[in-house]
Amino acid sequence: MLQYFLRRLGMVIPTFIGVSVFTFALIYMIPGDPITIMGGERGFSADQRVELEIMLGLDKPIWQQYFVYLGNVLQGDLGTSFVTRQPVLSEFMTLFPATIELTVCAAIFAVVTGLTLGILAAIKRGSILDHTVMTISLAGYSMPIFWWALLLILLFSVNLGWTPVSGRLDVLYWVDEVTGFMLIDTLLSDEEGAFTSAVSHLILPSLVLGTIPMAVIARMTRSSMLEVLGEDYIRTARAKGLSKRRVIVKHALRNALIPVITVMGLQVGLLLSGAILTETIFAWPGIGKWLIESIGRRDYPVVQGGLLLIASIIITVNLLVDLMYGVVNPRVRHSK
C-alpha cells in the first residue's frame, strides 16, 4: 500500500506545477502587457513604468519570472488585489469558510439522498421506484443549475415565502465571526433565532448545488449495486442462508461503495464550480462570487490567485480520495 501512496503523491507534484505554470501564464495571455493592465485607466508615466518593471522583475527572462512567482506562491504570497489592495490569500481565507459551509451541506445532501435512492433503485430493479429514481437522476444532471436555482427561488421564496431569497443570515442579526461557519457562529452567539435563520438560508443553495452530484451518485450507486448483486459471492452469501438485509448491507454495499467513493471525490470539482454559479444567484459571500466579481472588475491577481487556490484544493481532495480508496479496497490495502 505504501507504494500506492507514494506513487499517487508523486503524480500530484507535476500536476501542481503544471497548474501553476498555467495560472502564471494567464497574465501573459491577456491582450496587452502586464504593466499597462495594472495601470488600469490612469496608466503610468514612462519613469513609473521602468520602476515597476524592475520591481516586478519583468525585465528578467520569462522562466526566471516563473520561478519567482512559484517561490512567492509557495511562501503564501499570491499577489495583491488591484481593487482592495489586500493580499489575495487573506481575502481568500476570509471568504472560504462560507463556500465550505455551502459545499459541505450540499455534499451531505447529495451523498445521503444519492446513496439512498441508488440503493433502493438497485434492490427494486425494474419497478416504478427504479424508473422514478432514474428519471429524477437524469433530469438532475441535465438541469442548468442556475435555472434550477431561479425556479426554486420563484417557488419557495417568492410564491410560498418559506425560504429567504439571498444571503447567509437575516439582516437583523449581528453575529460575531468566530469560525466563519454561520451554523456554528450562530449557535455560539446569544441571539435568539439566529441559528434558525442561518439554517433557512442554507436550505435552497445546498439543494441547488447538491442536485447534480446527487444525480450522479444515485446513478453510479445503482449501477454499481446492480453489478455487485450479480456477482458470484452474492450467490454464495444467499446459499449460506443469510437474510436479504444482511446480504445487501454486509456483502453487497461494502463492495458496491468502492467505485462510488471515487465518484464522490470527483464531485468536489463539480461542487466548487457549481458554487460559483450558486453563490452568484443567492448572493452568497463566498469565493465563487468573489471570483466572478473580480473577473468583472479586471482584478487579475485575484483571478490568478483564486484559480490556483481552487485548483490546488481540488488536486488535494482528489489525492485524499485516492488514498482513501487505497485503504478501503482490500486488494490495494494488502499489496506491498
Next chain:
Amino acid sequence: MTQATAPKSVARKPQTPLAEFWSYFIKNRGALIGFCFIVFIVLIAVFANFVAPHHPHEQFRDFILVPPAWAEGGNAQFWLGTDGVGRDILSRLIHGARLSLLIGLVIVTVSLVLGICLGLVAGYFGGFVDVTIMRFADILLSMPALLLAIAIVAILGPSIVNSGLALSLVYLPHYIRLTRASVMTELNKDYVVSSRVAGAGSLRLMFITILPNCLAPLIVQATLGFSNAILDMAALGFLGLGAQPPLPEWGTMLATAREFIQSAWWVVTFPGLIILVTVLAFNLMGDGLRDALDPKLKQ
C-alpha cells in the same frame, strides 16, 4: 416418410452492424424520444428564419413584459410572452436553438478532432510523447471544467467565440484519454500487428487501421459532450461571459431575466426549460447509444 423435421425457428440471417445497432437502439424508448426531439430541434434551428413568428432582436415598445398567450393579459401574437424590452420570447428561443446547436457542434467537433489526434499519437508512440500529452491532459482535468472556461474567457474577453474556444480546450482531455485508452487496447491485437508487418506506415495505421475500432466510446462521449457544451455555454452566458446581449443565447436570456423573477415568471421559466429539455434529449440519446453500441452492458 422420411422427411426431417425442421427445427422450430428458422435461423436468422446475420444482420449488418448498422442494422444490429439500430435494432438495439430503437428498443430503448428514451433514446428514441431523445433522438426524435433532437431531429425536431435541429430542423427548427435550420429553418429558424421561417419558423419564428418575429425577428429575435425586434423590440415591440408597446408590448413590454406581456404574459404568455394562455395567461391573463396575454397576446396571441406572442405565444410565450415578451421580455423586458418587448422582444418575442418564442422567436428568441427558436433562434437561440440555432446558436446553441451551432456552437455546440463547433465545440464538440474541435475538441473531438484535436482530442483524437493527440490521443492517437500518445497511444501509438508511447514514451516521452505519451507522458507529455497525458501530463497536459491531467493538468487540464485537475481544474473543474466551468472554472477553467471562466478563467480563459476572463482573460480573452467575454464573447461567444472566446467561450467556444475555452470550452473546446476544456473538453479536450476527455477525448484524449478515451482515444488513448482505446488505442492502447487495440495496439497489441493481431490485426494491427499484421498490418504493421505488411508494411503499413504510422499515419495509416493510426487513422485507418486503429481509429475505426475506437469510435464507439468516442461517439457516446461526443453526444454527452454536446449536452455539456450546451449547459456550460448557457452557464457562461448567464455569467455574462458568453454570448453577449442582444444575442438570443438561452443562458444569456436567463441572465437578463433575473430581475423579473418576481414580476414576470415566463421570462425566467421558458429559456431554462428549453435548455433542460434539449440537454435531456442529448443525454437520453447518449445513453441509448452507449447501450446499443455495447450490448454486453445491457445484459
Next chain:
Amino acid sequence: MTETDKSLLKVHNLSVTFGTHDNPFTAVDRISFHVEQGEVLGIVGESGSGKSVSSLALMGLIDFPGRVTADELRFKDTDMQTLNEKARRKITGDDISMIFQDPMTSLNPSFTVGNQIMEAIEVHQGGSKKERLAKAIDLLRQVGIPAPESRINNYPHQLSGGMSQRIMIAMAIACDPKLLIADEPTTALDVTIQAQIIELLLTLQREKNMGLMLITHDLALVAEAADRVVVMYAGQIVESGPASEIFKAPKHPYTQALMNSLPESAEGQNRLNALSGVVPGANDRPDGCLLNPRCPYATDRCRVEEPEQLGPPGRQVKCFYPLDESGRPTV
C-alpha cells in the same frame, strides 16, 4: 437404491422456466430424482443441460423472472414448497449447502475467509466469537489447509484456486449439512488440484454420511465417484441408474454418445467420435424427442412423439428404443 419415504431428497417433476409469456424458455423440464442419505448422486450433462439451474432451484436461488414449479420438492419430512422465506433460509446453508464452480469469484473480496466461515456458523448455530473462531480453525484443518490459525485471516485474493475451493467446502460443511450440492467443483481448477478436491469431498462425504449431489460434465469423474447417476440433456433427464450399470451398458443414445466421445474410446482412430449437431438453445427445441436431430437411431416416431421414462424405478430411460447390452437400439 430406490426412492423411499426415508429418502433425503425427493424431487418430482421439477421445472424451471425463464423468459416472457410470449417467449418462455424451459431450462429444466419436469425432472424427477432422489438422493439418499450417505450416497453420491452424479448429475451429468453438457452446458445447457439444465443441471446447474436445477441445483439452484433446489436451493431457492432462482430469482424472478425465473419460475420454479414442482409436483414434489421434499427434503426429509419437509415439503419445501410450503416453507416461507424465513423457514427456507433456515435450511439453506445448514441442512442443505452448496459449493460452486469458480471459488475465486465465489468468495467476497472485502472480508477475510475466517469472517465468511464464521458468518455461516453465526447465522445457523450461534455461539461466542471465540467458539466460532475455534470451530472455523478446526474446519480449515478438516479441509486440509495447513497453518489454519494464520490462514483464517487471509483475504480471498491471497489464496490460490485450490485453497479457495477448500475454503468454500469448509463454509459448506460448517453446519454439518445432511445434503451437499457440488456444482462443477473442480472445473475451474488445475488438473493436479482437481483430484485433491474430489478426494477431499468424498472423504468428508463418507465421514459425515452426507448425501452428495455431484454435478459435472466429467464422465470419468462420475464413473469413479458416484453411486448413482442421472444424465441430463436440454433440461430433461434422459437416463438414470446405478453408476456401474450406466457406464457398462448405457441405454440412452445420448449417454452412449457421451461415452463414445471420451478420448479413450477413440484410441486407434484418426478422429474423435463426436455427436454431430449442437444442444438445442432456447428457440430451436425440436418436436418429439429433444435428441432426434442428432440421434443416429432416430425414427419418425421420435420426431413427433415425446418419449416417456421406460424401465423399472431405479433404472430408467427416456427413449422408445433403449439400447441393449451390445449398444444397439431395441426395436
